[in-house]
Amino acid sequence: MTADFWDQRYADRKYVYGVEPNAFLTRQRHRLDRGMSVLAVADGEGRNGVWLASHGMRVHAVxxxxxxLQKAMRLALDRGVTLRTTCADLTDWTWPTAAYDAVVCLFLHLGPEHRAAVHRAMAGALAPGGLLIMEAFHPAQLxxxxxxPPNAEMLYDPDTLAADFGGLLDIDVLEDxxxxxxxxxxxxxxxxTTRLVGRAPMAETRPDATAR
Incomplete structure (x- = not known):
């Protein structure tokens, strides 16, 4: 799916995915602290990033x-919070490394040619002890x-995520x-859906998330 596809989807002044945060994310609020630096991956119109910012977190939405992202900034202004944004193709973005206290990824679906590499980059963006919160559609969603997406290869079951993040994160939640x-x-x-909560190991035990 191209940037033009998504620009057209978001062109309506209405928020096509709404303005309220994802329910699974809100249930993880107890794991998130004020002042955390959070990378909101594929944050779209900003509903999740703005919610995180409203709870005192420093949010970078990509x-x-x-x-x-223009709509995300409008929502942030309406809610009186600050949001940093970056427009990028996640498959060739120069991902920050060991930079964030948390990464939030909700309903990002990639084909098998990109999925594992982007997931490794997400894990690598976490500072030691950092938290990953993720929800995606399961193949049964068809x-x-x-x-x-109407494509089983772009939908994730727990075994897929266990393989992608195995050795990179300590898994707290992995369910569908x-x-x-x-x-x-x-x-x-x-x-x-499939849901995952994982935590990056502390520095002395952290593996190389960029290894192939």
Whole structure:
């Protein structure tokens, strides 16, 4: 999916995925502290990054769509918070390393040619002890039709994420199951998702996340 595709999707003045944060993210609030530096990956129109900023975190939102990030900045202004943004293709972005206390990635779906490398880069962006929070559609989502790409290769089950992040993160949560989505026009209704919460090892035991 190209930047033009996403720019067109986000061109409507309305927030196509809504303005409220992802429900799984809000349930992880107890793991997140004020003052944390957070990378919000594929943050789109900013609903999750702005929510994090509203709880006192320093948020860097990155997305492929300049149109989406303009809307994210508008939402941040409306909510009275600060949001740093970067427009980038995550598959060739120069990812920061060991830079963030947390990385949040919600409903980013990549093909197998890019998925594992981007996931390694996400893990590598975490400072020692840093937290990764992630939710994505499961292959079973194809039966629901309530969001996500219509391509099983771009949907993730727990085994896929365990393979991608194995040895890079200590996994606290790795599960899949049904959930009810209410996230604008494109994520609406009963769905099947995969959820992960992991933590980067401390410096003395941290593996090389860039290793191939």
């Amino acid at each position: 997305d492929y769509s300049a149109v989406a 039966r629901y039709g309530t969001g996500g 199951g049904e959930t009810d989505l209410d996230e604008g026009a494109h994520h609406q209704g009963r769905a099947h």
